[in-house]
Amino acid sequence: MDATAAAAAKPPQNLGGSLPVPNVQELAARPGDLTPPVLDRYLRDADVIVEVLSNSNDAAASVPVVDLGRLLHDPELYDEEAAKLKSACEEWGFFQVVNHGVRDQVIDDVKENLKEFFQLPLEEKQAYAQKPGGIEGYGQAFVVSEEQKLDWSDMFFLATQPPEYRDLQLWPSSQPPTFRDSLERYSAEVQRVATDLLSAMARNLGVADAEKKLTRIAASQSMRMNYYPPCPQAHDKVLGLSPHSDAVGLTLLLQVSPVAGLQIRRNGEWIPVAPLPGALVANVGDVIEVVTNGKYRSIEHRAVVNATHERVSIAAFHTLRFGATFWPLEEIVGGGEARYRTVSFEDYVKLVLSSKLDGKNIIDAMKISA
Numbered sequence: 001m002d003a004t005a006a007a008a009a010k011p012p013q014n015l016g017g018s019l020p021v022p023n024v025q026e027l028a029a030r031p032g033d034l035t036p037p038v039l040d041r042y043l044r045d046a047d048v049i050v051e052v053l054s055n056s057n058d059a060a061a062s063v064p065v066v067d068l069g070r071l072l073h074d075p076e077l078y079d080e081e082a083a084k085l086k087s088a089c090e091e092w093g094f095f096q097v098v099n100h101g102v103r104d105q106v107i108d109d110v111k112e113n114l115k116e117f118f119q120l121p122l123e124e125k126q127a128y129a130q131k132p133g134g135i136e137g138y139g140q141a142f143v144v145s146e147e148q149k150l151d152w153s154d155m156f157f158l159a160t161q162p163p164e165y166r167d168l169q170l171w172p173s174s175q176p177p178t179f180r181d182s183l184e185r186y187s188a189e190v191q192r193v194a195t196d197l198l199s200a201m202a203r204n205l206g207v208a209d210a211e212k213k214l215t216r217i218a219a220s221q222s223m224r225m226n227y228y229p230p231c232p233q234a235h236d237k238v239l240g241l242s243p244h245s246d247a248v249g250l251t252l253l254l255q256v257s258p259v260a261g262l263q264i265r266r267n268g269e270w271i272p273v274a275p276l277p278g279a280l281v282a283n284v285g286d287v288i289e290v291v292t293n294g295k296y297r298s299i300e301h302r303a304v305v306n307a308t309h310e311r312v313s314i315a316a317f318h319t320l321r322f323g324a325t326f327w328p329l330e331e332i333v334g335g336g337e338a339r340y341r342t343v344s345f346e347d348y349v350k351l352v353l354s355s356k357l358d359g360k361n362i363i364d365a366m367k368i369s370a
């Protein structure tokens, strides 16, 4: 590869960052520092965190479960499982993936190492802090004004695929010593799951060449590793992560802790997605909504926090590579109207990273108004 091609392979720098905000794990560890003006930045209006209705547990139980092994290795069961995937994408936008083939050891190692990382003293974690104007590293995202309400969480964000997108200075090398290895293995296995799911979605959509057009949506991957400290003072008045849809193609979320927190908005209610041991939670992101012209819609979700237990999760975001452009696929639009704009991936990432985390605001900005 010549120097120009190598430079082109690197992702653009300084696509956007966040205003600096307090480290939430430290705030939680020193409740004396949590004075009313500090806490007030996290407290939501009473109507924001409404309880889920009592019958919601039934709905939670029916968040679809898709068996990837059946789709990949069992021709006799393929049609039945593909139909489940189709209705999960059309009706829910969220589903749990089981029998996905990511090895238990790979999952256990990445979970252990990430929990160890978050337990390091603040000064050690700060060695991997986000740089001004950048999103990668340890810190926060989507804080664009001093007035907005803050989320009760910290994040560690790393670009993981393709390997040339990585900034290895931000990948912990010695504490914990196996972090790089375990993240690398987990990243590769999860990217394979994303590609396989997108292939199956392409077959379901039944459009010529859709496979190539959809699997490119897993060409890059980044990991948002979330740490939600407990909040005994006000767990029912703060949010771990504001309502949002993922501004990527396909997210595969690992609920590291056996603690509830993820909720999806369905028919106007917030429904919990209980951690299912060994499963990955898949969700359709905004980029899939664009290329399917709204046939598969991204779904708003959020994270709530616990009074006494910390919670850790890893969102593996799969999306396009820089240099790509995306638009509603002609085969899906057919004789109808494209409902979303064509955009270069780079411009799209700039839009994402300068936004507030606020429901479906990003995809709304992509819509062509009637």
Ligand SMILES: COc1ccc(-c2cc(=O)c3c(O)c(OC)c(OC)c(O)c3o2)cc1
Binding pocket: 135, 141, 157, 220, 222, 224, 244, 245, 246, 247, 248, 317, 319, 320, 349, 352, 357
């Ligand atoms: C390949 O280029 C990029 C792809 C994705 C992102 C990105 C970074 C984030 O931090 C981020 C995020 O925190 C997030 O919040 C939950 C999110 O959902 C709205 C994202 O889509 C997201 O994307 C950066 C660069």
Ligand SMILES: O=C(O)CCC(=O)C(=O)O
Binding pocket: 224, 226, 241, 246, 253, 261, 262, 301, 302, 303, 312, 313, 315
């Ligand atoms: O922690 C969770 O359960 C949700 C995380 C999430 O939605 C995200 O990182 O985009």
Ligand SMILES: [Fe+2]
Binding pocket: 244, 245, 246, 301, 315
């Ligand atoms: Fe999300």
